[in-house]
Amino acid sequence: MRSVQSVFLALMKEWMRSKTGIFFSFLFPLMLLLIFGTVFGGTGSTTYMLHVQNFDVKNGEATELSKIFINVLDSIEIFEIKELDPSIDVNTYVKENPSFEYNYRILIIPEGFEQNTQGKSMSMRIGVMTDTFTYIEENFGSYMSESDLQTMAEGREELNEWTKLVPPSEGSELTFLADETDMSAMAVRSILESVVNAFNNQLIGVEEQTITITAESLVEKNMTATDYYLPGYIAAFIMTNGIMGATSVISELRRNGTVKRLAATPLPKSSWILSNVLQQTVLAFMLTAVMIIFARIIFGVSALPNLYALLLIFIGAVAFSSIGMILGGVIKDVEAANGAGSAIAFPMMFLSGAFWPLEMMPSYMQSIAKCLPLYYFHDGLRNIMILDNPSQAYVPFLVMGVLAAVFICIATKITKWKEL
Amino acid sequence: MPEKVVEVENLVKQYKTVTAVDRVSFDIYKGEVFSLVGPNGAGKTTTVEILECLRTPTSGSAKVLGFDLLNEEMEIKKRIGIMPQEFNAFERLTVKENVELIAKIYNVKPETKQVLEDLGLWEARNRQFHKLSGGMQRRVGVCMALISEPELLFLDEPTTGLDPHARRECWEVIRTLKKMGKTVFLTSHYMDEVGQLSDRAGVIVNGKLIVTNTVHDLISQHGGGIKVSVKGRKTKEAEKILQQFTKNVFHDTDIVTGKFKTRQEASKALAQLYQMGDGYRIEIIEPNMDDVFAQLAGHRVDERGELI
Numbered sequence: 001m002r003s004v005q006s007v008f009l010a011l012m013k014e015w016m017r018s019k020t021g022i023f024f025s026f027l028f029p030l031m032l033l034l035i036f037g038t039v040f041g042g043t044g045s046t047t048y049m050l051h052v053q054n055f056d057v058k059n060g061e062a063t064e065l066s067k068i069f070i071n072v073l074d075s076i077e078i079f080e081i082k083e084l085d086p087s088i089d090v091n092t093y094v095k096e097n098p099s100f101e102y103n104y105r106i107l108i109i110p111e112g113f114e115q116n117t118q119g120k121s122m123s124m125r126i127g128v129m130t131d132t133f134t135y136i137e138e139n140f141g142s143y144m145s146e147s148d149l150q151t152m153a154e155g156r157e158e159l160n161e162w163t164k165l166v167p168p169s170e171g172s173e174l175t176f177l178a179d180e181t182d183m184s185a186m187a188v189r190s191i192l193e194s195v196v197n198a199f200n201n202q203l204i205g206v207e208e209q210t211i212t213i214t215a216e217s218l219v220e221k222n223m224t225a226t227d228y229y230l231p232g233y234i235a236a237f238i239m240t241n242g243i244m245g246a247t248s249v250i251s252e253l254r255r256n257g258t259v260k261r262l263a264a265t266p267l268p269k270s271s272w273i274l275s276n277v278l279q280q281t282v283l284a285f286m287l288t289a290v291m292i293i294f295a296r297i298i299f300g301v302s303a304l305p306n307l308y309a310l311l312l313i314f315i316g317a318v319a320f321s322s323i324g325m326i327l328g329g330v331i332k333d334v335e336a337a338n339g340a341g342s343a344i345a346f347p348m349m350f351l352s353g354a355f356w357p358l359e360m361m362p363s364y365m366q367s368i369a370k371c372l373p374l375y376y377f378h379d380g381l382r383n384i385m386i387l388d389n390p391s392q393a394y395v396p397f398l399v400m401g402v403l404a405a406v407f408i409c410i411a412t413k414i415t416k417w418k419e420l
Numbered sequence: 421m422p423e424k425v426v427e428v429e430n431l432v433k434q435y436k437t438v439t440a441v442d443r444v445s446f447d448i449y450k451g452e453v454f455s456l457v458g459p460n461g462a463g464k465t466t467t468v469e470i471l472e473c474l475r476t477p478t479s480g481s482a483k484v485l486g487f488d489l490l491n492e493e494m495e496i497k498k499r500i501g502i503m504p505q506e507f508n509a510f511e512r513l514t515v516k517e518n519v520e521l522i523a524k525i526y527n528v529k530p531e532t533k534q535v536l537e538d539l540g541l542w543e544a545r546n547r548q549f550h551k552l553s554g555g556m557q558r559r560v561g562v563c564m565a566l567i568s569e570p571e572l573l574f575l576d577e578p579t580t581g582l583d584p585h586a587r588r589e590c591w592e593v594i595r596t597l598k599k600m601g602k603t604v605f606l607t608s609h610y611m612d613e614v615g616q617l618s619d620r621a622g623v624i625v626n627g628k629l630i631v632t633n634t635v636h637d638l639i640s641q642h643g644g645g646i647k648v649s650v651k652g653r654k655t656k657e658a659e660k661i662l663q664q665f666t667k668n669v670f671h672d673t674d675i676v677t678g679k680f681k682t683r684q685e686a687s688k689a690l691a692q693l694y695q696m697g698d699g700y701r702i703e704i705i706e707p708n709m710d711d712v713f714a715q716l717a718g719h720r721v722d723e724r725g726e727l728i
Contacts, residue, residue: 006524010510010517017512017548256508261564264472264504265525266497419475 003267007275008282011249015279025245025283029237030294036233036355037226037299047077048188051106053084056113063114070109072195079191090177103182107192108175119169121203126163128204130156226299231309231385232354234291235378238284238313239320240349244341246280246324251337254328260420269417273325277408280321284313308390309381315400316377322407329415354378373403422449425572425603426471431480433466433627440466442627443480448572448620453594453604455614457709458624458717460725464607465505467624468576471605472502485571498526501565505576505607509560511550515541518549519563526568535563539593555586562593572603579613580725591617609725611709615639621709625717635709642715643707646686649677650693652700658693665689 015021052073056066074081084093084106094104133156141149176192178185253259262272288305295301305313324341331337349355351365352374358366369375380396383389426448433441441463448454456464469475471484473493482489484496509518516532523530536542539559544552549560558578565573575594579587587610594617597604608614614621615635622632631638650658655676662669662678665688669678680686686704693702714720719727 002527003525006521010513010521013517014510014512256511257504257506258508258510260474260504261502261507261509262525264474264497264502265522265568266494267525418473 004271004275004278007262007267007272008278011275011279012282015249015283021245021249025241026287026290029233029240029287029291032237033230033233033291033294034298036229037295047080048184049082049103049105050079050188051082051084051104052109053086053088053090053106054109054113055086055111056109057086057111058114065114065117066109069113069199072199073107073192076191076195079188103184104177104179105182105185105188106177108177110172110174113172113174116169116172117203119167120171122166123163123169124204126159126166130159133159226295227301227303228382228386229355230291230295230301230303231381232378234288234313235316235374235381236349236352236354237287237291238316239374239377240345241283241287242280242317242320242322243324243327243345243348244338245283246276246321247327247341248334248338250276250325250328251331251334254332254420255334263417263420269415270412272417273408273412273415276325277318277321280324281314281317284317285310288313303385305385306390308393309384312377312380312384312393312397312400315397315404316381319373319377319400319404319407322404322411325411326407326414329411348372348374352378373400376400422451424448425450426454426482426484426605428467428471428482429480431467431470431482432478433463433470433475434478439627441470441477444624444627444629446622446629446632448603448605450603451598451601452619453598453606453617455606455608455618455621456624457608457611457614457621457713459609459719459721459727462624463627464609464624465576466627468574468605468607469504472500472574473497498568499570500572500574501568501570502574503558503561503565503576503578505580507558507561507578509549509557509564512548514546514548515552515560515563516545518560519567522564523567528568530567531569532567535566538566538596539563553586554582555589558582558586558590559593562597566597566602570602572605573597574605576607577609578606579608579610587613609721611713611721615709623713623716630716638712639707639709642712644711644715645679645681645707646683647677647679647703647705647707648686648689648693649675649703649705650700651675651703654696654700657696658700661692661696662689664692 015025050073052070054062054066054070056063062070070081070083073079084090090106090108094106097104133152137149137152174192174196176189178188250259259272263269292301292304295303323344327340327344328337331340351368352372353361353366353369354374358369358375361369376396376399380393380400383393383396424447426446428447429445431441431444432439444463444467446454456467458464466475470477471482471489473489473496477489485499487495487499489496510521513521515536519532519535520530523532532545533542536545539562541556541559541563544556549557552560562575562578565575578594579590582590591613594604594606606614606618618635620632620634621638623630623638631642633641648662650662651674655671655674659669659671659676662676665685666678666680668680669676678689680689690702690704710720717727722728
């Protein structure tokens with residue numbers, strides 16, 4: 001064991017003093033974490049710029065209703081509202097501001113918005129009431145007394161008189177201008193439509209909703225998207241470090257004769273393999289710590305690995321560094337060994353769905369993902385770290401455990417300690 | 421007769437198409453520097469690596485320090501110090517770290533300071549291995565071989581690829597080892613090196629050990645005699661004198677050379693040559709290992725170890 005410790009420390013120092021080693025093991029993963037974390041919604045959510053031009057002005061001031069409407073839009077977080085003065089011609093405005101030319105979104109509130117809306121609303125309310133009378137009469141008339149029916153008929157008469165007093169109105173029409181190539185315009189338009197619907201309901205007096213959607217998450221804690229993907233990133237980079245890192249270290253030490261020098265000492269082959277696996281495992285834990293600290297500082301991620309997570313990380317590090325030892329042990333040429341390492345690690349990294357939801361990929365790709373060890377590694381790690389659900393991780397534990405055992409056996413079998 | 425530390429008998433290493441080592445037998449005695457000399461690909465490294473337990477022989481047997489090569493591998497490994505061909509250590513570890521790593525593997529208390537001072541590396545102890553010159557790297561290799569205080573050292577082509585200055589440095593190291601009482605097994609394709617450093621040598625070509633003997637005996641038996649050359653104006657006259665004492669006289673444009681089997685014969689010719697007066701120069705060339713190899717193998721070996 002003393003010799004394992006010494007060789008482990010030697011490998012560790014050798015790694016720490018190598019700039020490329022540090023870069024590929026730590027800086028490269030952190031760079032990717034930063035990129036993916038930002039792209040897949042780490043910090044603040046997206047906002048859409050929306051210009052509003054309000055023509056509904058009375059005595060030089062916007063009408064009450066149009067003000068309320070704009071305030072409601074403004075209160076929606078994803079909108080960034082900018083008001084355009086009615087004197088501006090939107091066509092020239094768009095052309096004069098080249099930055100808006102292809103992603104302008106302008107909502108035009110027409111003149112008479114308040115008056116028309118209120119008029120329409122009034123006639124609709126009356127209509128609803130008349131309809132209600134009719135509905136009651138038709139469905140429940142047979143159960144009603146003669147005098148009640150009489151009262152209802154009178155009431156309806158009165159409403160009809162009222163209707164004549166309300167100026168006729170067709171309601172108001174808002175105009176939404178957007179470039180047809182603007183992908184976000186659709187989203188903005190549908191949000192606008194739902195705002196208008198809610199407004200319509202309010203105006204006709206429907207306060208209570210019959211159907212509501214409550215947004216809830218399965219994850220209890222307050223989590224960001226980066227929280228969700230962090231275990232995937234950690235798993236992916238433990239995998240690349242194991243497969244690519246161990247491969248290049250082993251093949252280089254084999255090429256330059258250091259392995260031969262060690263093989264000539266009384267150091268047993270098993271100690272050599274153990275030292276390498278141990279070094280990769282420590283590296284995996286260091287990487288996990290660095291990624292978590294980094295994600296916490298930059299993205300406010302709160303996930304922490306528990307004992308199960310650490311155990312799975314250990315198993316993963318053993319499995320993937322054993323693959324590295326196999327490649328480094330089989331392929332003689334350093335360049336070819338490194339190439340083989342990348343050829344395995346990179347496709348696995350992207351195919352396994354470590355960086356994005358598996359559901360985003362076509363179903364045949366999902367089947368491929370489920371054949372890759374990395375899938376089980378990141379899936380298990382996510383179940384433990386984020387969903388706090390270690391009982392769901394028994395399949396990943398089983399798969400990774402078996403793979404680790406198989407790979408380390410192959411690595412031991414394949415590593416040459418003679419005839420080097 | 422001194423104690424045998426290595427006994428090799430009929431060692432064979434057969435690869436698919438080539439026999440790298442072909443029925444090689446020799447002994448190495450305690451305290452001597454033994455060299456295996458031959459061109460590249462002759463089987464030197466294969467032989468050494470079999471004795472270092474880094475390769476398994478196809479057939480034959482050997483005892484190293486009294487232990488059987490096939491059954492007592494770990495006992496042998498514990499007791500020998502090695503420096504492989506084109507030796508390398510952990511590149512970014514310092515001299516001291518590399519040496520002490522080996523000590524820890526052998527589980528010995530390292531006399532690091534002593535060993536590094538003996539080889540003039542104490543000042544460079546904190547320098548990383550890859551930043552050292554080739555000569556210094558080889559010395560680190562020797563330190564790593566010495567740190568476990570082995571009885572027997574294997575140095576496989578310790579000077580190959582070094583510049584002449586570093587080679588001389590390395591020779592001094594090997595002489596130091598001999599003074600320390602170590603037994604050294606050296607391989608080399610530099611004939612002068614073998615002549616300078618070894619007590620005994622074996623000549624190996626194409627996997628076959630042609631001859632093994634003390635360097636002195638090899639030279640006197642296979643060196644091909646003493647050459648006497650005369651350069652200058654009086655070569656015609658000199659040629660006549662040389663021809664009186666030997667049949668082997670060669671004439672070039674302004675140089676004439678006579679080859680003599682013994683020093684006695686040469687001295688007679690020399691006595692007469694010195695009577696000729698001025699205007700010429702006499703050169704006496706004693707045979708060396710180069711000549712031994714040329715005589716035995718029918719070829720010479722160039723600086724890079726290739727047959728010419």
